[in-house]
Amino acid sequence: MKKVAFYTLGCKLNFSETSTIGRLFEEKGYQKVEFTEQPDIFIINTCSVTDNADKKCKKIVKEAQKINKEAFVAIIGCYAQLKPQEIVAIPGVDAVLGAAEKFRLVELLDGFQKKAEPQVFASDIEKATTFNTSYSINDRTRTFLKVQDGCNYNCAFCTIPLARGESRSDSIENILKTAREIATTDVKEIVITGVNTGDFGIQEGRRKERFIDLVKALDEIEGIERFRISSVEPNLLSDDIIEFVAQSKRFVPHFHIPLQSGSNKILKAMYRRYQHELYAERVAKIKELMPHACIGVDVIVGFPGETHEDFLETYHFLNDLEISYLHVFPYSERANTKAIELEGVVPIKTRQERTRQLISLSEKKKRYFYEAHLGTQATVLFEEDVKEGYMEGFTENYIRVVAKYDPLLINELKKVQLSAINNEGLVEVEEVQEYITH
Numbered sequence: 364m365k366k367v368a369f370y371t372l373g374c375k376l377n378f379s380e381t382s383t384i385g386r387l388f389e390e391k392g393y394q395k396v397e398f399t400e401q402p403d404i405f406i407i408n409t410c411s412v413t414d415n416a417d418k419k420c421k422k423i424v425k426e427a428q429k430i431n432k433e434a435f436v437a438i439i440g441c442y443a444q445l446k447p448q449e450i451v452a453i454p455g456v457d458a459v460l461g462a463a464e465k466f467r468l469v470e471l472l473d474g475f476q477k478k479a480e481p482q483v484f485a486s487d488i489e490k491a492t493t494f495n496t497s498y499s500i501n502d503r504t505r506t507f508l509k510v511q512d513g514c515n516y517n518c519a520f521c522t523i524p525l526a527r528g529e530s531r532s533d534s535i536e537n538i539l540k541t542a543r544e545i546a547t548t549d550v551k552e553i554v555i556t557g558v559n560t561g562d563f564g565i566q567e568g569r570r571k572e573r574f575i576d577l578v579k580a581l582d583e584i585e586g587i588e589r590f591r592i593s594s595v596e597p598n599l600l601s602d603d604i605i606e607f608v609a610q611s612k613r614f615v616p617h618f619h620i621p622l623q624s625g626s627n628k629i630l631k632a633m634y635r636r637y638q639h640e641l642y643a644e645r646v647a648k649i650k651e652l653m654p655h656a657c658i659g660v661d662v663i664v665g666f667p668g669e670t671h672e673d674f675l676e677t678y679h680f681l682n683d684l685e686i687s688y689l690h691v692f693p694y695s696e697r698a699n700t701k702a703i704e705l706e707g708v709v710p711i712k713t714r715q716e717r718t719r720q721l722i723s724l725s726e727k728k729k730r731y732f733y734e735a736h737l738g739t740q741a742t743v744l745f746e747e748d749v750k751e752g753y754m755e756g757f758t759e760n761y762i763r764v765v766a767k768y769d770p771l772l773i774n775e776l777k778k779v780q781l782s783a784i785n786n787e788g789l790v791e792v793e794e795v796q797e798y799i800t801h
């Protein structure tokens with residue numbers, strides 16, 4: 364039995380796809396092992412958003428070779444689609460597969476025999492038109508379920524449309540079937556994942572279904588306790604989605620909404636499809652219906668043309684907004700994007716300084732959000748990992764909590780009282796006892 368190991372860089376989508384490809388290998392009789400367990404095959408799933416994708420890829424290939432020089436090394440993922448020829452030149456790489464080929468790698472690389480020359484299977488991105496159902500089962504607690512892939516938006520800084528192709532989705536019927544399959548395992552929470560999740564519903568180039576109908580249908584699935592929506596563009600986060608989540612049985616009050624800039628001038632230059640007024644409106648609507656909701660924000664700093672005043676506008680906009688945390692990314696140049704041709708390049712040092720300022724704002728926002736919930740009760744899904752006698756978990760509104768290890772809590776939803784914030788910024792809890800009544 365041949366042994367295969369995986370390494371995944373990047374986003375939740377990549378994790379869900381690696382997990383699915385791993386199951387394809389298992390169905391064909393391969394054994395999935397850890398990276399260090401002398402695999403016969405290494406599959407490296409790469410990312411194009413990650414800085415230094417090339418350096419990281421080279422390093423992982425080098426490590427794989429140290430572990431087993433004879434092993435077959437295949438590279439898949441966004442970086443593989445964008446730069447197959449660059450990857451082929453890395454010593455030790457045996458095959459590169461693009462977006463349209465990665466799910467067929469077991470058949471394309473039949474037997475995984477090393478050849479004199481590396482093999483490349485990377486067609487133009489226009490060929491990536493099929494949707495491959497994927498979900499990750501990395502631990503028993505939660506799973507990332509991919510419902511949508513690709514993007515038609517062409518934001519000026521982004522290479523994802525070039526790496527993943529046009530927007531396309533699974534059908535609601537098929538997603539419900541997959542969710543029911545997941546419900547037969549121990550998994551308690553499903554995170555709904557996509558590249559542009561709110562754009563859900565395009566099949567074979569035509570809009571056939573709507574995201575709100577998917578949300579409503581999933582809410583009825585028995586056996587899954589929680590659904591979390593990973594990220595939705597502000598212009599696609601409609602009132603009906605917010606209103607439905609507010610009264611839903613299973614969708615948790617947690618929204619992640621990419622903003623990217625608080626300056627309307629920069630939003631326009633980025634080709635984003637909204638202005639900051641709409642973003643503020645979306646946040647206000649969520650908070651009006653769910654005052655306890657957690658709202659996460661993606662922001663890019665140092666986009667070409669971002670002056671000190673533009674950055675301050677972003678800072679003050681976020682500071683005044685009722686949000687709970689930020690994911691901050693310093694702008695980084697990507698080949699074949701519109702942004703690379705823009706003037707007003709912001710020095711790297713300035714990008715780093717602006718990143719630091721927003722990270723510290725994020726810490727402040729998170730602390731404030733956590734403090735506002737002390738003394739209240741919440742339900743926590745406890746995870747498997749145990750560190751130094753403690754275990755962690757998330758509340759429905761994404762507060763990270765810590766509790767003394769108790770084997771009975773693993774993968775269980777427990778009602779707790781949020782009591783204090785510890786030195787690491789995690790919330791300590793006391794379990795709310797539910798007494799048996801006769």
Ligand code: SF4
Nearest residue numbers: 514516517518521523
């Ligand atoms: S919406 Fe914009 S940033 Fe998001 S994947 Fe599409 S092009 Fe990229």
